[in-house]
Amino acid sequence: IAVSAAAGDDRPPTGSDLPAWLVEVRALRGRVLFASGRRPQFRDPDANSFCDPDPHDLDAWHIAARLNGQVVGCVRCAPIRTGSSPLRKLLGADRLAEVMEHLQTTEDRCAEVSRWTVDPDHGYLGLGYNLIAAVWSFLAGEGYQIGLAAAGSRGKQDRILEHLGLHYIEALEAQRSEAFDDTLRFMYAPFEFPSEKLQRVLEKM
Numbered sequence: 001i002a003v004s005a006a007a008g009d010d011r012p013p014t015g016s017d018l019p020a021w022l023v024e025v026r027a028l029r030g031r032v033l034f035a036s037g038r039r040p041q042f043r044d045p046d047a048n049s050f051c052d053p054d055p056h057d058l059d060a061w062h063i064a065a066r067l068n069g070q071v072v073g074c075v076r077c078a079p080i081r082t083g084s085s086p087l088r089k090l091l092g093a094d095r096l097a098e099v100m101e102h103l104q105t106t107e108d109r110c111a112e113v114s115r116w117t118v119d120p121d122h123g124y125l126g127l128g129y130n131l132i133a134a135v136w137s138f139l140a141g142e143g144y145q146i147g148l149a150a151a152g153s154r155g156k157q158d159r160i161l162e163h164l165g166l167h168y169i170e171a172l173e174a175q176r177s178e179a180f181d182d183t184l185r186f187m188y189a190p191f192e193f194p195s196e197k198l199q200r201v202l203e204k205m
């Protein structure tokens with residue numbers, strides 16, 4: 001598992017000049033998000049390929065898991081203050097500010113976690129759990145206090161994250177996403193207070 005950054009003054013341009021690792025990450029996400037045709041926008045039928053070309057990638061850190069050189073899992077994270085923040089677009093700036101106040105955190109100590117993806121062929125390896133532990137450890141090490149996320153409920157992603165130590169933001173109602181054909185639940189990760197189960201893994205990172 002390794003961390004890569006597309007953020008910064010030298011962030012890569014779009015298209016064929018993207019770094020190879022980001023092309024691989026986007027291809028994996030696109031294939032998983034395509035979900036056997038449930039989200040057709042993630043497949044290019046002309047090229048017979050999958051891709052999730054989300055602009056927020058260029059403002060984020062990316063954690064990728066490789067097996068035999070192939071990307072089999074990934075998750076991305078970024079400061080909540082980035083202009084491309086998906087959560088800011090979903091909630092609006094005022095509502096997001098209210099959430100941070102409710103969680104007793106500030107914009108400079110709040111991060112956003114998204115695109116948690118695992119290759120279904122390798123899910124048995126526990127990669128999803130290790131990716132959450134890795135992003136938790138990384139953001140805590142960077143000085144962040146809280147991580148916010150919007151998790152899908154159709155595939156019980158939100159329940160899995162709850163089991164791993166995230167909490168629902170009860171003040172926010174679930175939100176339907178037509179683009180992802182899912183209902184999103186808003187959650188937060190308190191980096192200073194990991195679950196007992198997660199703590200055992202964090203101590204090794």
